[in-house]
Amino acid sequence: MMEFLKDFQKMGIYLAYNVNVDAIVYLNEKHIESLIKEFGAENIKKRIDEYPREINEPLDFVARLIHTLKTGKPQAVPLVSYEADRWFNSRFKYDFERIGGQVGVIANLLANLDFNKVIAYSPLLGRKQAEMFVNRDNLLYPVVENGRLVLKKPLEAYREDDPVKINRIFEFRAGTKFKLGDETIEVPYSGRFIVACRFEDFARIETSPELKPYLPEIGEMVDGAILSGYQGLRKYYSDGKDANYYLRKAKEDIKLLKKKKDIKIHVEFASIQDRELRKKVIYNIFPLVDSVGMDEAEIAHILSVLGYRELSDRIFTYNRIEDAVLGAKILLDELNLEILQVHTIYYLMYITHDDNPLTEKELMKSLEVGTTLAATRAFLGDIKRPEDVKAGLSIPFNEKGEYVKLRFEEAKAKMRTREYKIVIIPTRLVRNPVSTVGLGDTISAGAFASYLSLLRRKG
Structure with missing residues (x-):
C-alpha cells in the first residue's frame, strides 16, 4: 500500500x-414512520407495485425508498420535478452537505x-x-x-x-425496523437511497x-x-x-x-x-x-x-x-x-x-x-x-x-x-x-x- x-x-x-452537492439525511425509524403516516401504507404499497422509475411527486420517492429499505440494496432514482425538489427542501433537515458526483x-x-x-x-x-x-x-x-x-x-x-446541482442521499442502517401496514420490515443491509437531480x-x-x-x-x-x-x-x-x-x-x-x-x-x-x-x-x-x-x-x-x-x-x-x-x-x-x-x-x-x-x-x-x-x-x-x-x-x-x-x-x-x-x-x-x-x-x-x-x- x-x-x-x-x-x-x-x-x-x-x-x-x-460534480454536485450531496445533502445527506441519516434515516431512522421516526423518519420512516412519519413518511408512512403522511402518505398511507396502502398508497405506498400500490405505488411500489407500479415501480416508478423517476420521481415526479413525493409519493414516488416514498415508494422507491421503502422498496430499497426492504431489499437493502443501494438505489439511485432520478428527480425530474421542480415541485418535488422544493418539497424535499421544506420536508427534510439535512444532517450535513458535502461534495458529490x-x-x-x-x-x-x-x-x-x-x-x-x-x-x-x-x-x-x-x-x-x-x-x-x-x-x-x-x-x-x-x-x-x-x-x-x-x-x-x-x-x-x-x-x-452557474447553478448548483443538489442530490439528496438517505443513508440507512441494517437492523432498522418499521411497520408498513400489517407488515414488519427489517432493513437487511446498510446502504443509501439517492434522489438524483436530473434537471x-x-x-x-x-x-x-x-x-x-x-x-x-x-x-x-x-x-x-x-x-x-x-x-x-x-x-x-x-x-x-x-x-x-x-x-x-x-x-x-x-x-x-x-x-x-x-x-x-x-x-x-x-x-x-x-x-x-x-x-x-x-x-x-x-x-x-x-x-x-x-x-x-x-x-x-x-x-x-x-x-x-x-x-x-x-x-x-x-x-x-x-x-x-x-x-x-x-x-x-x-x-x-x-x-x-x-x-x-x-x-x-x-x-x-x-x-x-x-x-x-x-x-x-x-x-x-x-x-x-x-x-x-x-x-x-x-x-x-x-x-x-x-x-x-x-x-x-x-x-x-x-x-x-x-x-x-x-x-x-x-x-x-x-x-x-x-x-x-x-x-x-x-x-x-x-x-x-x-x-x-x-x-x-x-x-x-x-x-x-x-x-x-x-x-
Missing part, C-alpha cells in the same frame, strides 16, 4: 464531468492521497461546489485565459451565475467549446482519465438537441484526450434507468475506453441491452458469482475493453485478456488498494491524508471471503477461461459504516490508479 502511495505522488489524473468524490480522494496533479472538470462550477473541493495545490480546474490553458484552484475558477441544466455532458481544443494538452499532462456522469443524459432537450448530440461530443472528448498521448481512460458506469439511453451510452462510449467499473446489477442491465436476457435475469434473481463471471467475460469481449472492474458488497473482481501485461498477483494487489481505500472511507467517513489508509488496513476481510473464493474457483472450473486473467478478492467490510456514499467510486478510483501505477512500473 505504501509503495502505491509513493507512486501516486508522481502521477496525474483528469476527471470529468459530474463521481468527479467530486474522486477528486478530493486523490488530492488527499497526494497525487501530483488532479485536474477536475465540470461544465458547471458554482461557488458552493467550488468551496467543497479540498483547497490543495494539486487539485486544479482547467480554464482558458488569453488563448492559453491555465489550471486554477476551483475557488479561483468558479462562475457566480436539464445538469444533463449536458460536454466540454465547453473554448476548453475543448486544449484536451490533447491535458491528456499529455496526466497518466489517465476517469470519465463519469453519462447517467445524467436525456433523450431530448428543450433546445432541440438530443442524447446523440452529447454522445458525439463525448466521443470527440475521448479521442482528443488520447490524441497526443495514448492515456488509459476509465469510465465509472452508473445505473441508467431508460433502456434506450443505456444502450446508446454502452455502444458509443465503452468501445473507445480502456476500463469500465460497475456493480453486479449494472452488469445485468448491460447484458439485457446486449441481448443476453436470460443471463441478466439470473444475475438479478440469484446473484451467483459464476453468472457474474460469465457476464463479465461477455462484456469484456463484446465491448472491446482492456479491463473490467466489478465491485459488490462481498467481493471485487477484475477480468482482462491473457495478454494483459500485469500478472494475476499484481491485479489482486490493485483490487486490494480499492477495497482498503473504501474501508477507510466507510470507517472514518472520509480520507484526508495518506496516513488514514492504516485504518482501512486494520479492517478485516468480510466473513464470506472463503465462500467467495470457493465459488469463484468452482466457476472457473466450469467455464473456458484460458484466454483471460480473472481475479477476485473479498472486500474489507465495515460493520457500522459512518457513510456508504461514494464507496463504489472510491474502489474504482483506487483500483484504476493502482492499475496505472503497476503499468508505469512495467515501463
Whole structure:
C-alpha cells in the first residue's frame, strides 16, 4: 500500500464531468414512520407495485425508498420535478452537505492521497461546489485565459451565475425496523437511497467549446482519465438537441484526450434507468475506453441491452458469482475493453485478456488498494491524508471471503477461461459504516490508479 502511495505522488489524473452537492439525511425509524403516516401504507404499497422509475411527486420517492429499505440494496432514482425538489427542501433537515458526483468524490480522494496533479472538470462550477473541493495545490480546474490553458484552484475558477446541482442521499442502517401496514420490515443491509437531480441544466455532458481544443494538452499532462456522469443524459432537450448530440461530443472528448498521448481512460458506469439511453451510452462510449467499473446489477442491465436476457435475469434473481463471471467475460469481449472492474458488497473482481501485461498477483494487489481505500472511507467517513489508509488496513476481510473464493474457483472450473486473467478478492467490510456514499467510486478510483501505477512500473 505504501509503495502505491509513493507512486501516486508522481502521477496525474483528469476527471470529468459530474460534480454536485450531496445533502445527506441519516434515516431512522421516526423518519420512516412519519413518511408512512403522511402518505398511507396502502398508497405506498400500490405505488411500489407500479415501480416508478423517476420521481415526479413525493409519493414516488416514498415508494422507491421503502422498496430499497426492504431489499437493502443501494438505489439511485432520478428527480425530474421542480415541485418535488422544493418539497424535499421544506420536508427534510439535512444532517450535513458535502461534495458529490463521481468527479467530486474522486477528486478530493486523490488530492488527499497526494497525487501530483488532479485536474477536475465540470461544465458547471458554482461557488458552493467550488468551496467543497479540498483547497490543495494539486487539485486544479482547467480554464482558458488569453488563448492559453491555465489550471486554477476551483475557488479561483468558479462562475457566480452557474447553478448548483443538489442530490439528496438517505443513508440507512441494517437492523432498522418499521411497520408498513400489517407488515414488519427489517432493513437487511446498510446502504443509501439517492434522489438524483436530473434537471436539464445538469444533463449536458460536454466540454465547453473554448476548453475543448486544449484536451490533447491535458491528456499529455496526466497518466489517465476517469470519465463519469453519462447517467445524467436525456433523450431530448428543450433546445432541440438530443442524447446523440452529447454522445458525439463525448466521443470527440475521448479521442482528443488520447490524441497526443495514448492515456488509459476509465469510465465509472452508473445505473441508467431508460433502456434506450443505456444502450446508446454502452455502444458509443465503452468501445473507445480502456476500463469500465460497475456493480453486479449494472452488469445485468448491460447484458439485457446486449441481448443476453436470460443471463441478466439470473444475475438479478440469484446473484451467483459464476453468472457474474460469465457476464463479465461477455462484456469484456463484446465491448472491446482492456479491463473490467466489478465491485459488490462481498467481493471485487477484475477480468482482462491473457495478454494483459500485469500478472494475476499484481491485479489482486490493485483490487486490494480499492477495497482498503473504501474501508477507510466507510470507517472514518472520509480520507484526508495518506496516513488514514492504516485504518482501512486494520479492517478485516468480510466473513464470506472463503465462500467467495470457493465459488469463484468452482466457476472457473466450469467455464473456458484460458484466454483471460480473472481475479477476485473479498472486500474489507465495515460493520457500522459512518457513510456508504461514494464507496463504489472510491474502489474504482483506487483500483484504476493502482492499475496505472503497476503499468508505469512495467515501463
